Amino acid sequence: MEALGSFVMDQLLKMQWLSGLVWRLLSPLGLTEGTQWGETLHFFAYDTAKIVILLVTMIFAIGYVQSFFPPERSRRIMGRFKGFWANVAGALLGTVTPFCSCSSIPLFIGFTRAGLPLGVTFSFLISSPMVDLGSLVLIMSTFGPGVAAVYTVVGLLIAILGGAFIERLGMDDQIADFVRGGAPDDAELMAMTVRDRLAFAGRETWSTFKKVFPYVLAGVAIGSLIHNWIPQDAVELVLGDQNPLAVVLATVVGAPIYADTFGAIPIAEALYYKGTQLGTVLAFMMSVTVLSIPSLTMLSRVVRPRLLGTFVAVCMAGMIVSGYVFNFLQPFL
């Protein structure tokens, strides 16, 4: 039993076989353990290879699961739940349905026409970009599985409660007119064979990997650069635990960042290592993924200004609160 435990720890998680392999490749070149160049090259090769293996395996597995949840099926499943549980279903399915931000409008219309309550659609729309495979994978490789898990749970809570709250406000009249229409056909697009699913998972793996990998490398590089670049005091002053408004600032700044959401994560990492608190960093990442200008622009085409404003306010409130809670809990984690 002990042997099995240490096998899992050493070979699966730490991949000692990989470490040994890299040394075997480097040693004939004179780059052995203990030499400065040897150690440096070993670190980069081993760390990068380890991340690549983990990423590819994870994305492929999750991609395969995602092939079971095209929007049509998610819609059908969400329709079976009533009230609060519908919001829960919406939030959970939002994470597992493969989602591209340019689809958010047709998706919104499709859900609304099928009769799903407005708040449930919003639960889906909040969790989809926030608890998204690419972001999660990047957060995990940058901050570790613990932070990724916390981010996921908090994201789901915001999606569920935010959506439920919006539902309570009864803003059904705040949807653009063309959104309404007859209930759509419930036919699923095409059935998928196992081979189709493997192909789908393969494509998802390749495209997500391509998007995420540069930022993973950036994250590895940032670890060594930040000590030389950003003055610790300046960051701590504005975003550290002495500034009570740090979380609000992080959330508000995160929203209009037009950059790729993935680009924000190495920034978050740099800030974290320079003394920004965990909650502040989490709020920043959430705000960047959900309240990005492209997403909001899309949403503004289907939803009237009052509802859009409410959506932004609800999300920000949730993120700010979570940020403060986590800053508070940080010493205990």
Next chain:
Amino acid sequence: MARVQVMGSGCKKCRQLYENAVKALGEGSVEYVTDMARIADAGVMATPALVVDGRPVSAGRVLKPSEISALVYG
């Protein structure tokens, strides 16, 4: 109305599907639809989508020209 339509919001992926469709079928044969009401009416929830004779045959994917030909003629 063209027999084949590419439905999308104008983002890079959607334009790519349109270009691939034109490559496969010729420019006059493909209509590029960005009007959200029409896209929703077609029952499409994931863009970019390929619609043939009013029925969506692919959604959420950028198909290669060869795949498009197969779906339209095959």
